[in-house]
Amino acid sequence: MGEMEQGAYVDSLLNLESLRKSLVRQEDTIIFSLIERSKYPINSRLYHESNAASPLHFFINESEAVQAKAGRYVSPEENAFFPDSLPHPMLPPPKHKPVLHPSGASININEKIFNHYLKTLIPLVAAKGADDGNYATTAASDLACLQALSRRIHFGKFVAEVKFRDSPQDYTPAILAKDREGLMALLTFESVEEAIKKRVEKKAMVFGQDVENQESGNFKVKPSLVSQLYGEWVIPLTKFVQVEYLLRRLD
Amino acid sequence: MGEMEQGAYVDSLLNLESLRKSLVRQEDTIIFSLIERSKYPINSRLYHESNAASPLHFFINESEAVQAKAGRYVSPEENAFFPDSLPHPMLPPPKHKPVLHPSGASININEKIFNHYLKTLIPLVAAKGADDGNYATTAASDLACLQALSRRIHFGKFVAEVKFRDSPQDYTPAILAKDREGLMALLTFESVEEAIKKRVEKKAMVFGQDVENQESGNFKVKPSLVSQLYGEWVIPLTKFVQVEYLLRRLD
Known part of the structure; x- marks a missing residue:
């Protein structure tokens, strides 16, 4: 990456309009990924043990090691689920000037995300029916x-x-007052949150429709579920990250 | 997987209507994956060396090893890109009765797919612009x-x-006559192929649209490109696999 592109990349992470565009684009990625997960039943053998020893844990841990070698976690946008003892990247990492304040950069709430995904989201998204053996x-x-x-x-x-x-x-x-509630209030814009929930519901209808039979009203993932996912979980957790970050911003 | 589900799974792979449904569903997966790839520029450092030593080769090879442990290549639906010396699955594999004739089951044209993807498809799908450093x-x-x-x-x-x-x-x-052209003719139904090309073009328009601004006419991946991909490449290669399989079917 040349110096000019580095600069452009860093700038894009520090510009509210380009962050907004990225968040909107990420909605598509999230919905595509949920639609893909909905092809499979729960396949509970992946999760049957305590999380720390489940086949899924193992799979994610090893996959993250491969991705770490390819440099995934050099990016300030990426946070590993199992960050301990990941290998070093093989390609020299791009030399960004740091975008985030150092104390906040290391915030990682993936354990929360992982547990909620397993317990709440998979049962709602997965196809009905018995284990199909497609574990990998x-x-x-x-x-x-x-x-x-x-x-x-x-x-x-x-x-x-x-x-x-x-x-x-x-x-x-x-x-300075360590006032979480006050920070949360400063970061809350209900009309914006409602607009996001409406948009992701619409996207779930568009991306999850039966294109051969658009009148069927069948969707691969229930659009109201995606709206609920954002309203009850994605948006609150994003704000939680913002509050945690701000609390460390003057360290 | 219980015996009943195994039976249902095997049956689904031997029923033309359920194969058709799966192929239609796989179109969505292919288009989603291309739309996701279109977020990134070519990022040619991944491919800069001879394929066999490129960072992408390394990444795929290691990722396939992790997925092999999770049992991916036990499924007759899956073919590895680098099948040599993959590790054994950690979960006991499901005991399907074999679906495919043994001589044809091992057909693997992934090298062709890999080369075509790298040389032809990536440059058409990737975002414009300089390397962005998001290699992983x-x-x-x-x-x-x-x-x-x-x-x-x-x-x-x-x-x-x-x-x-x-x-x-x-x-x-x-x-018996090893008549490739004759087999190809038996497997070719132009009206079906045209219908597939039309459908994937429509899907690319639906899934790749700008949902916030549906009138914009902007698509994340050019719909005609997806139609062309199917017409010039996916469908011919699928028929190539069919011919190769049939040629071994009486071994």
Whole structure:
């Protein structure tokens, strides 16, 4: 990556309009990944043991090791689910100037995301029916969902950084007072959240429709489920990341 | 997987209507994966060396090893890109009765798919612009495209098996005469192929549209490109697999 492109990349992570565009584009990725997961039944043998020893845990851990070698976790946009002892990248990492404040850059709430995905989301998205034996493709599909959700939710760090840089005076008193509720109130815009929920519901209708039979009213993933996922989970967790980030912003 | 589900799974691979449904569903997967790849520029450092030593080769090879442990290549639907010395699955594989004739089951044209994908498809699908440094996510996206295309194309084995079982008398003379052209003619239905090309073009318009601005006429992947991909490449290679399979069907 040349220096000019590096600069453009860093700038795009510090510009509210380009962050918004990325978040909108990430909605497509999340919905595609959920639609793909919906091809498979729960396939509970992947999850049957305690999470830490389940085949899915193993699969994600090893997949992240391969992706770490390819440099995935050099990017400030990516957070590993099992970050301990990942191997170093084989390609020299791009030399970005750091985008995030160091204390907040390391925030990682993937354990929360992982547990919620397993317990709540899979049963709602998975196809009905008995185990179909497609464990490896199911696990790959789980990983795609988890990574898409994790990237979206941790984007809260960039959003918080940009908001702080734009008007530090608005956030500083609440940060100094460690006032989580006050920060949450500053970051909450209900009309924006409603617009997001409507948009992802519409996207789920568009992307999950039966294209050969558009009148069928069948959707691969229930559009209201995607709206609910965003309203009850993705948006609140993104704001949680923003609050955590801001609380460390003056360290 | 219980015995009943195993039976249902095997039956679904030997039934022309359920194969057709799977192929139609796989179109969505292929188009989603291409749309995802279109987020990234070519990122040519992944491919810069001879294929056999490129970072992408390395990434796919290691990813396939992880997926092999999770049992991916136990499925007759899956064919590895680098099948040599893959590790054994950790979960006991499902005990399907074999669906395919043994001589044809091992057909693997992934090298052809890999080379065509790299040389022809990536430059047409990738975002314009300079290297963005997202090598790991680009490679993961390449792997998703390659696996989706490979599964689709190798489904020709099941299609050929079912067609042969349904009317062996139609195929046996051409098989015994090693008459590739005759077999290709028996497997070619132009009106069906045209319908597939139209459908995937429509799907690319639906899935790749700008949902916030449906009148824009912007698509993430050019719909005519997907139609062309099927017409010039996916369908001919699927038929190639069918012919190769049938030629071995009486071994």
